[in-house]
Amino acid sequence: MSITFENIMTMAISSSVTMLFAAIVMDFMLFEKKGGVKKEKRSIVATGTMTLFYLVYFIVIWTRIGAIDVQGTTAVRALRMTGTILVALGSAMNILGRISLKGNWADHVRIYKDQTLVETGLYGIVRHPLYSSLMVMMYGGSLAYLNWASALLTTFVFIPFMYYRAKQEEIFLMQEFERYANYSKRVGMFFPKFWR
Template identity: 35%
Template sequence: MSRFTQAFNGLAELLPRPEFTRFELGTLYLLQLTAFVLLASVVYKFRVKSRNEELGQLPEKKRDHFVATLTMSAAVLLIFIFINNRLVPFTLGGPLKWACYGAGLFLVLYGSAWHVWSKVSIGRFWSDQPELQKEHEIVTSGAYALARHPMYGSLILWCVGLGLAAFNLAALLVTGLIFIPMMVARARAEEAMLAASPGYEMYRNNVRMFFPSLSGPAAFSVKLAALAALVYAIASGITAGSLVFLLTLHLLLGNSLKPEKVAFSYRSKSFMLVLIFALGGAWGGFYYLNWLIAAMFAYGLFFNCPCMLVYEKYQRCPCFDLLGKACPK
């Protein structure tokens, strides 16, 4: 037995061996199946890219970037290590458990399908590294009509879905603290290269970076569902697990809703929920402020809530400015 195998087996012994129910095992297999589908799409694109280069279709300009297939795969592998071994899970009960599971499963399936569609839409311009090909064209149709970087946005949704469907806090933390910053860095590197391309400035101003814009009846339905989940959580008692679900849900809406003032209000209230939860440990009376947040969400369904009015005036949250002035330099 090689030293590598011995080290790997030793590491495996340190990890817990959780018992999965048949339902949980089926979910885990489904999540892994979507991972294999995404992996197969990447392998196919690599083969097409290699064939095109053999035919002389070489890039005109190329820049090496640390965020590529290998580093993305490493982050995804880390997520699956947490999920497969049930490391740092969160618990939910009642309807919120099934709402979280359903939302997670939807994001996994939607993210997978959207990612494959993105690879089809980009066609021969796909590359593992940021590059410009000869006679490069800005792709604005198909999946790219919904977002400027749908491949990265779809992977973010997929990873978030993995964490929600598996009720795994560690997977969500890896997504938020490692994977999303990686996607942002890669997207900005590509945009710096494409900035001088004709028509790209207009495209960037009209289309979001990662996620499709939600508006109209679809947005109202999602906001109503999010409000129902919040009200139920407050009425039944917000726990750490329900806070994780609510925070994830509202942050997703805060990066998808349109107009921007509505998205801003969801991001702001998400952090208010976290603050109230933290303050609740010092004095239980703070908990009732959650009902104020819920009332603001309900009011915002039809009118401009205070957060929207703040955004219209400042285009940002002035609380951070006040905090900066209060903190000693």
């Protein structure tokens, strides 16, 4: 049995998504029942609703709704490989962001009594690397599977939801840390500020 381009792409994407889900499960096991909560707000945008989005996204790709049917030219393979690399990169970014965040992670909007403001690593590049990394993964998947419908879902459903969630978190962080206002001026929300 020969290994095809399609097999390699599927293995890379499946491995990346599996590692990300393992990291999410680990965060739940380590931090969801963590005590010392100072402030908390339940959010409609949490792991459950994000998982629902992923299921819809997966169904769109799996059923090929919005798939662009083109032959496997070198340019098409390059696009699909770029998408696969973006999925893997996004997964790695998310896992690294979780490692930096440590015990500050929560499924809902929460400030702990021992909360710290993380400004290093990926958090020195973007304020919400977990959300940014998921966007990279979603667009990467759309490119890997040449699917315009999944790209539209990401643009018009996923990103607005992430923006809403990030703004909720930032209200708490602004109240908790005096230097957060300066941090948010220096560092972009989802994308790096190249024009400082």
